Amino acid sequence: MATGYADVRDEVVDVCDGRLRLHVKVAGDGPPVVFFHPLPGLEWQPLLDRLAERYTVYAPEHPGTSPDNPQAIREVHTFWELLLAYEEALRALGLKRPAVVGMSFGGMIAADLAASFPDALSRLVLLSPIGLWRDDAPIRLVEMVTGPPEELPTYLFKYPESEAAQALMALPDDPDQVPVAIAQGAWNVGCTTKFAWPIADHGLARRLHRIAVPTLVLWGRDDALVPVVYAEEFGGRITGSRVELLDDCGHAMQADQPAQMVTAITEFLA
């Protein structure tokens, strides 16, 4: 894993009556913040370094995406079981009402955890989450996943040529590691899309009203994957939530507007 931060450690948590071992990357010191990663898997990104300066960051790896056990995904049959596994993991880690940040696919998990277990967290940050569906604003997840690789940046970035975007798309320098990275990347998407295919709608719209914690909904105005209209869909359903839209920003806000994203999140959590 590429990381600029010195002290990221790996903790394991056994859940689901011992059938599932979750890997959780942990860094920093302070009150707990849990981060749920997007579809491609956990990439330790500058946002997490920044959060680790003030908080203890807990970033679980989605079942099956940890390199040591690709078959762990087989232990989680349904999206409900995935939520239960994470709720159990929070308790097993001793996290009492952590703040939770979810990005894209991870945003759907974070939102549904907050809706399903209203007392499990203290604050919620949703970064262009999937999880809802409007026929007039289709989320182009199937098109992105099955489309030609060269078109992938057009779904994710307002500025595909930026250094940050290029870094997110980069393959390893070591040629021998390229097939490993390609295979792990494809498998990760297989593991996450299991709960998002072909339409990531598990009825979240009918549960969002249960969310009872301060919530920030953050979205790029130029999101080509999950259109910005969904910001108001989430905001309107979550009582007291705050919606912030980022200008000149596509779906992958960590690449298009990293500074604005980090500022919005850290100010909200403070």
Place this chain on the structure above:
Amino acid sequence: MKVSVFEQLPYRHLPAGFEDRYSSVVTTPYFDVVEPERMQESLQSGYAELLHAARAGFDGVCLTEHSQSVYDISPNPNLMAAAVAYATRAEGLDVALTILGRSLGKSREPLKVAEEYALLDCITGGRLIAGFPVGLSYDANQNGAIPAIETRERYAEHRELILKAWAAREPFAWNGRFEKYGQVNLWPRPIQQPHPPIWIPGSGSPGTLLDILRRDYAFVYLSWSGPKLVGRQVFDRYWELADKEGRDRNPYRLAFLQVVAVSETDARAEKEYAAHLESHYRTGLGTVPPSGFAVPGYAERAGIEHMVRNPGELGMFPKMRHITYKEIVDTQVAIVGSPATVADQIEAFVREFRIGNLLVMLQNGSMPRELTEKNISLFASEVLPKLRPIWDEEGWENHWWPRGAEMPRAVAGAAAGGEA
């Protein structure tokens, strides 16, 4: 050996330059490329050609399933199979009917597959071969919307359910992960009990081959990517695994699909078939987007890494969008020529790889009905008689052939030769 005709149902009148503008599956714009009358003609020809093959003396006819594709408009092969089943029965043609088949990774109603196959086995008098494919990724995961990572788990459960439903003496409950039924009690049941012969098409991964051998099914390999390029390693692996699993090297454990085009001379064959063969690959598999064969999650992580490290195992696939006739024949992606040329080439690899059940694909791409029927007739009269006795001297029994289709076919074959 047994020789069957395999037929896909392509739309035969795709516009020129199709391969440079479209994909052949999932997203192809129907109304932009299809003239309705010509769709009717394309499909009607497919039915007629299969019956022609049954009359010409082939041992069996074979169909498969693809949705949302230009190269095989066969959303449920059992629809066409029912018509062929009735017609062949009415004419006293005891051909095997091979469905290669309903995709069990894609199916959302596996008991319907069980019922349909059972019905076909009944109305043919026990002439069904039941194919159980996982299904191509684009078909299962894009058309069928099955999460890719669940494709094989669904396949395994569905196959178990179907086998139990065919043979159970009492109604039973099924509490599966994907399917739940309170009372399963199929009507009708297959005539061939406990089940018709089962053939499993696959690309030859060790896991699939082991499953086939342990269950004593037959393996079907489709030669699209060129038997010269990738056949050897797949067949060697199969027979080596058979040895390890304590299975004999009975050639009827192996079925092989080969594209063939035969005419009076080699030169005439090239003249008649070259453009149609090119269209078949260019507008069919050649224009399936690469992701259509492996939506993320469809292939295991280790399998993807293996493929990325060994691109040669994809054979001709990466070149198919603009494949040339020369490449097609040089790699034996198709075998083309006079009856002698074709028979010699087929016999050589059949003996080398120990293939007992041969499927030949004689209609390809834009090929019209008259030419297809000529191909069928010439193959039946000039090539088939040379192939049929190949394994006779070794004396193997074909346990993977339907019991209702065991009549000798030589007489009908001789009669069909004059139709060319």
